[in-house]
Amino acid sequence: MKIITAMVILGCLLVVEVKGQARSPKSRCFCANQGVNMVSPKLIEKVEIIPQSPSCKTQEIVVTLINSMGKKCLNPESKFTQKYIMKAVKKRSLHKK
Known part of the structure; x- marks a missing residue:
C-alpha cells in the first residue's frame, strides 16, 4: 500500500514539474513574401489593404x-504601389463630395 501511495505521489510530482515549451507564434500572413513591385493597372479589379495585426506583423x-486571374501581393514599399x-484615395475622395 505504501508503494502504491509513493508511486502516485511521484507521478503527481512529475506531472506538475513537466512544462510545455514556449512556441513562437506563427504569422498568418496572406503574402508569403514581399510581393511584386508592379502590376498592370488595367488588370486590377479590386485592391485590399490589410493592416498589421497580432497574427501578421506586416501591412x-x-x-x-480581372478575368479570374487570381490575386497578387503588391510590395507596399514600391513606388508603383x-x-x-x-x-485611388484621391479618386475616392472626389466621388464622395
Whole structure:
C-alpha cells in the first residue's frame, strides 16, 4: 500500500514539474513574401489593404486581377504601389463630395 501511495505521489510530482515549451507564434500572413513591385493597372479589379495585426506583423496590399486571374501581393514599399494607392484615395475622395 505504501508503494502504491509513493508511486502516485511521484507521478503527481512529475506531472506538475513537466512544462510545455514556449512556441513562437506563427504569422498568418496572406503574402508569403514581399510581393511584386508592379502590376498592370488595367488588370486590377479590386485592391485590399490589410493592416498589421497580432497574427501578421506586416501591412499587406492584395490585388484581385480581372478575368479570374487570381490575386497578387503588391510590395507596399514600391513606388508603383504608393502612387496607385494615392491615386485611388484621391479618386475616392472626389466621388464622395
